Amino acid sequence: MRKEISAALxxxxxxxxxxxxGPQKPAPGAPATxxxxxxxxxxxxxxxxxxxxxxxxxxxxxxxxxxxxxxELGFQEFETSKYITGILEKxxxxxxxxxxxxxxxxxxxxxxxxPVIAIGSDIDGIPQASQKxxxxxxxxxxxxxxxxxxxxxxxxxxxxxxxxAVKKIMEREHLSGTIKIWPGVAEELVGSKAWFxxxxxxKDVDIAIxxxxxxxxSPQEWGDDSGNGLVSIQYDFKGESAHAAGAPWRGRSALDxxxxxxxxxxxxxxxxxxxxxxxxxxxxxxxQPNVVPQNASVWYYFRENDYDHIKELWDxxxxxxxxxxxxxxxxxxxxxxxxxxxxxxxxxxSEDMEENIKAVGLPQWSxxxxxxARGIQHELKAKEEGLAGTxxxxxxxxxxxxxxxxxxxxxxxxxxxxxxxSLRFPSNIPGLPGHNWANAISMxxxxxxxxxxxxxxxxxxxxxxxxxxPEVVSGAWDYxxxxxxxxxxYIPFITEKDPPATWLNKATLEKFRPEMKKFYYDPTRxxxxxxxxxxxxxxxxxxxxxxxxxx
Ligand SMILES: [Zn+2]
Numbered sequence: 001m002r003k004e005i006s007a008a009l010x011x012x013x014x015x016x017x018x019x020x021x022g023p024q025k026p027a028p029g030a031p032a033t034x035x036x037x038x039x040x041x042x043x044x045x046x047x048x049x050x051x052x053x054x055x056x057x058x059x060x061x062x063x064x065x066x067x068x069x070x071x072e073l074g075f076q077e078f079e080t081s082k083y084i085t086g087i088l089e090k091x092x093x094x095x096x097x098x099x100x101x102x103x104x105x106x107x108x109x110x111x112x113x114x115p116v117i118a119i120g121s122d123i124d125g126i127p128q129a130s131q132k133x134x135x136x137x138x139x140x141x142x143x144x145x146x147x148x149x150x151x152x153x154x155x156x157x158x159x160x161x162x163x164x165a166v167k168k169i170m171e172r173e174h175l176s177g178t179i180k181i182w183p184g185v186a187e188e189l190v191g192s193k194a195w196f197x198x199x200x201x202x203k204d205v206d207i208a209i210x211x212x213x214x215x216x217x218s219p220q221e222w223g224d225d226s227g228n229g230l231v232s233i234q235y236d237f238k239g240e241s242a243h244a245a246g247a248p249w250r251g252r253s254a255l256d257x258x259x260x261x262x263x264x265x266x267x268x269x270x271x272x273x274x275x276x277x278x279x280x281x282x283x284x285x286x287x288q289p290n291v292v293p294q295n296a297s298v299w300y301y302f303r304e305n306d307y308d309h310i311k312e313l314w315d316x317x318x319x320x321x322x323x324x325x326x327x328x329x330x331x332x333x334x335x336x337x338x339x340x341x342x343x344x345x346x347x348x349x350s351e352d353m354e355e356n357i358k359a360v361g362l363p364q365w366s367x368x369x370x371x372x373a374r375g376i377q378h379e380l381k382a383k384e385e386g387l388a389g390t391x392x393x394x395x396x397x398x399x400x401x402x403x404x405x406x407x408x409x410x411x412x413x414x415x416x417x418x419x420x421x422s423l424r425f426p427s428n429i430p431g432l433p434g435h436n437w438a439n440a441i442s443m444x445x446x447x448x449x450x451x452x453x454x455x456x457x458x459x460x461x462x463x464x465x466x467x468x469x470p471e472v473v474s475g476a477w478d479y480x481x482x483x484x485x486x487x488x489x490y491i492p493f494i495t496e497k498d499p500p501a502t503w504l505n506k507a508t509l510e511k512f513r514p515e516m517k518k519f520y521y522d523p524t525r526x527x528x529x530x531x532x533x534x535x536x537x538x539x540x541x542x543x544x545x546x547x548x549x550x551x
Pocket of ligand 1: 122150152187212
């Protein structure tokens with residue numbers, strides 16, 4: 001596998017050279033944009049779509065604010081999914097629910113014929129990330145409650161705004177094409193997309209388009225990227241309870257097994273590749289100290305650069321779990337709760353999208369937007385750079401020796417089955433920690449709204465390229481077949497039988513939902529969520545605290 005990867009990378013870097021070298025026949029996966037002739041009709045339709053997206057600003061803003069106010073965690077996105085599918089049904093989409101047996105998963109379809117475009121974005125939040133929007137310091141709406149500390153409340157608004165603009169053009173121009181809209185359910189648990197692939201929901205899809213919040217505006221990267229893939233595994237140990245003081249010799253502690261496994265892993269960590277990232281939590285450590293714990297569980301994320309290395313880490317984890325069970329005379333079983341392949345985005349599609357992003361450009365930030373950004377950057381002792389001022393360039397593949405791991409997204413599984421491109425749109429603030437309350441503060445403010453409108457324009461333009469320029473679809477498949485999957489093939493980490501972990505986060509939402517309901521956004525009464533909450537925009541503390549315009 002290692003060899004195959006460097007061979008593929010070698011080919012990819014050769015392509016960079018040949019694509020810029022001159023007029024010879026383009027190599028597989030060479031940029032579609034370079035081959036595309038000037039097409040005034042497509043350009044005119046793109047201009048129309050951009051103007052149309054601008055007229056939908058209020059719709060985009062309401063969707064973002066509404067989903068922000070739901071703040072639901074993975075597998076519990078009931079309000080969110082009901083709300084989004086309601087909008088789609090009203091707009092003529094046919095909605096299939098319960099995908100892969102996941103109650104909050106759905107696919108909405110409209111149109112007929114080829115190409116089939118599947119456009120998706122994640123919808124789940126982060127535990128304990130509740131935060132008042134527009135406030136530049138930690139100020140939870142509800143202490144301990146979940147919230148959109150990743151910004152997943154914005155991507156569906158980007159996609160649906162774009163789709164509605166494109167649909168209007170398709171209807172008038174009688175364009176062939178099928179649009180499927182779908183949610184990344186439980187992305188923070190990498191819990192759904194591999195199941196969607198396994199169960200065939202992307203079988204007939206020609207192109208997948210994804211969107212994800214960012215602090216800049218770019219398709220980010222094509223080819224092997226800086227992120228990792230992962231498996232998420234829970235180890236359940238079973239022992240025997242006993243009176244912890246009266247007869248401890250009769251007990252067998254499942255918690256001892258968990259702790260021994262963790263100690264073993266933390267020693268082994270030093271002798272693993274630098275690319276790996278592994279982390280765990282203990283969801284069950286027993287009931288109370290005077291009862292020897294008969295059940296205990298530890299939940300690991302094992303991350304690495306490629307399939308073989310992820311598998312290797314997982315095997316080490318299994319060995320340690322078995323060893324810990326032998327040391328403690330307990331039993332162990334494990335189950336897979338989530339999985340993500342490392343991402344690999346299409347070169348053809350990414351380069352096309354980048355051209356569209358350049359035509360849109362970054363939003364015009366107001367003084368109030370900049371004040372909020374600098375306020376939180378000051379608060380977190382990050383570089384006080386404000387909001388993005390120049391477009392981030394599209395990156396090509398990262399050489400294997402420079403890939404040092406990072407986050408994951410199960411869009412990776414889709415990207416290895418269908419040519420995929422991912423739009424990063426500028427609705428967040430640079431320099432924040434991620435998976436944190438701080439990443440929520442911009443997410444129901446003009447920063448998120450403007451970033452999503454810009455994102456929807458680029459998304460609509462890219463859809464028009466896919467619908468109207470057959471060379472974009474054929475170029476994407478050429479790259480997919482002859483470069484990306486030439487030597488590497490998708491092998492799922494899940495079996496036919498592994499169920500999605502739909503029970504996760506249920507108890508947390510049951511606990512917090514009654515209180516969270518009081519803060520659901522009501523667009524019939526308030527223009528924005530900030531207005532409903534009575535938050536002065538921006539609210540920051542310290543020297544940077546100047547009142548900006550209220551929006
Ligand atoms: Zn995310």
